[in-house]
Amino acid sequence: MTKRKPPPKINADTKAFWDGCRERELRFQKCEDCGHLRHPPAFLCPHCLSSRTVMVKASGRGRVYSYAVYHVAFDPAFQEDLPYIVALVDLEEGPRIVSNLVGCDPGAAACGMAVEVAWDDGEEGLCLPKFRPAGA
Amino acid sequence: MHAVGVLEAGLCNYVLLSYGHCGRSGDSMMRMLAGLNAEDAVFGHFGATGGYALAARRAMHEFRTGPETWKRIAVGQRKWANLNPRAMMCHRPMTDEDYDRSPWVVEPFRLADNCLLTDGGRACIITTRERARDLRHPPVVIMGLGMCNPAADPAPASHLAGPTGARRAGEMALRMAGIARDDIDACEIYDCFTYTVEITLQDYGFFGPGEGLDWLQGGTIEPGGSLPVNTSGGLLSEAYFMGLTPLTEGVMQLMGRCGERQLGPKTGNKTPEIIMCSDNGGILQTHSCYILTKG
Numbered sequence: 001m002t003k004r005k006p007p008p009k010i011n012a013d014t015k016a017f018w019d020g021c022r023e024r025e026l027r028f029q030k031c032e033d034c035g036h037l038r039h040p041p042a043f044l045c046p047h048c049l050s051s052r053t054v055m056v057k058a059s060g061r062g063r064v065y066s067y068a069v070y071h072v073a074f075d076p077a078f079q080e081d082l083p084y085i086v087a088l089v090d091l092e093e094g095p096r097i098v099s100n101l102v103g104c105d106p107g108a109a110a111c112g113m114a115v116e117v118a119w120d121d122g123e124e125g126l127c128l129p130k131f132r133p134a135g136a
Numbered sequence: 137m138h139a140v141g142v143l144e145a146g147l148c149n150y151v152l153l154s155y156g157h158c159g160r161s162g163d164s165m166m167r168m169l170a171g172l173n174a175e176d177a178v179f180g181h182f183g184a185t186g187g188y189a190l191a192a193r194r195a196m197h198e199f200r201t202g203p204e205t206w207k208r209i210a211v212g213q214r215k216w217a218n219l220n221p222r223a224m225m226c227h228r229p230m231t232d233e234d235y236d237r238s239p240w241v242v243e244p245f246r247l248a249d250n251c252l253l254t255d256g257g258r259a260c261i262i263t264t265r266e267r268a269r270d271l272r273h274p275p276v277v278i279m280g281l282g283m284c285n286p287a288a289d290p291a292p293a294s295h296l297a298g299p300t301g302a303r304r305a306g307e308m309a310l311r312m313a314g315i316a317r318d319d320i321d322a323c324e325i326y327d328c329f330t331y332t333v334e335i336t337l338q339d340y341g342f343f344g345p346g347e348g349l350d351w352l353q354g355g356t357i358e359p360g361g362s363l364p365v366n367t368s369g370g371l372l373s374e375a376y377f378m379g380l381t382p383l384t385e386g387v388m389q390l391m392g393r394c395g396e397r398q399l400g401p402k403t404g405n406k407t408p409e410i411i412m413c414s415d416n417g418g419i420l421q422t423h424s425c426y427i428l429t430k431g
């Protein structure tokens with residue numbers, strides 16, 4: 001039997017982000033005072049400390065800032081995925097997100113490569129925003 | 137740094153810094169590390185190795201570094217451990233080929249780039265100069281301190297490839313000590329990963345970005361080298377006692393208590409007067425630097 005993967009940590013701060021994912025939309029917090037887009041979600045704007053926030057929808061396009069190729073499953077649930085790529089993706093709107101690079105050979109991954117969101121159906125109607133090489 | 141504060145304020149006379157852990161036989165260290173980025177576990181991102189691997193990969197993109205550079209650090213530090221009977225890796229030499237054959241953990245890191253898990257502990261007592269004079273052992277003096285904690289959350293940090301907090305912390309410590317970088321005889325660097333040693337020495341200014349590989353050639357940090365680094369074997373090859381591994385080694389070197397690995401005629405190095413040490417936390421999120429000298 002395969003072990004279940006850890007679910008996302010959903011709390012008052014992150015709920016809006018994961019609600020968006022259910023509808024296959026990448027939604028980020030935007031500060032209503034200074035316009036800064038932030039991720040991970042937080043109660044206050046890290047730039048101006050304002051708590052006035054709106055959610056904005058991102059295009060899903062971005063570039064790989066960095067990536068790491070896992071050859072060891074720190075959680076046995078990921079054993080069957082080895083080797084897999086964890087990537088930091090800079091979205092064109094600004095926020096940086098931790099995710100996976102999928103549909104890409106580890107040897108072909110590169111910092112700066114253009115990527116787009118690739119929705120991965122998770123459990124209980126939850127969709128995980130992963131990324132694949134743009135136009136693939 | 138807090139110890140110095142409470143001593144200066146006269147709140148206490150002696151401060152004991154200690155660390156003890158069954159990191160190897162127990163599972164608490166692995167659980168703590170896996171919990172470091174619990175928010176990202178949904179994407180299979182766990183622990184310190186993954187976080188530092190992201191920083192190291194970005195560094196490979198921004199300047200010339202990679203396994204060839206880190207090999208010089210892993211192999212170099214192992215030579216020190218081979219002189220240290222307390223080191224976990226005392227009887228395990230490491231050749232360049234051993235490093236190349238070491239399995240990937242989270243690429244670009246091989247197993248040989250990762251520090252150890254250790255059962256054991258270390259302790260160090262800090263007091264005022266006046267009190268230290270009356271004690272049995274020759275004291276070691278803190279000449280300078282610096283601290284810089286640039287990022288609360290590693291992922292959105294804009295400069296994952298540096299400069300890390302080491303840049304400002306190092307400058308602060310040198311200024312307080314009133315010395316130049318060239319006055320430093322040895323370094324004891326917090327080395328959770330080989331790359332941490334490179335980025336710390338680079339941010340301290342011992343070499344420019346991407347010049348580490350050239351700087352490390354010819355055994356610079358090894359016994360007999362021009363700047364010995366991690367002379368116990370460090371966290372990579374001696375034992376993992378967090379920041380206490382570099383701290384206690386720096387102190388013991390200046391006290392002359394290091395046996396076969398004692399810097400001086402035995403190792404072909406200058407007998408040290410000044411040693412620069414580091415500690416860092418999170419994924420390069422916090423950094424402390426301190427400079428020690430003979431009392």
Ligand SMILES: [Zn+2]
Pocket residue numbers: 031032033034035036045046047048049050
């Ligand atoms: Zn704001």
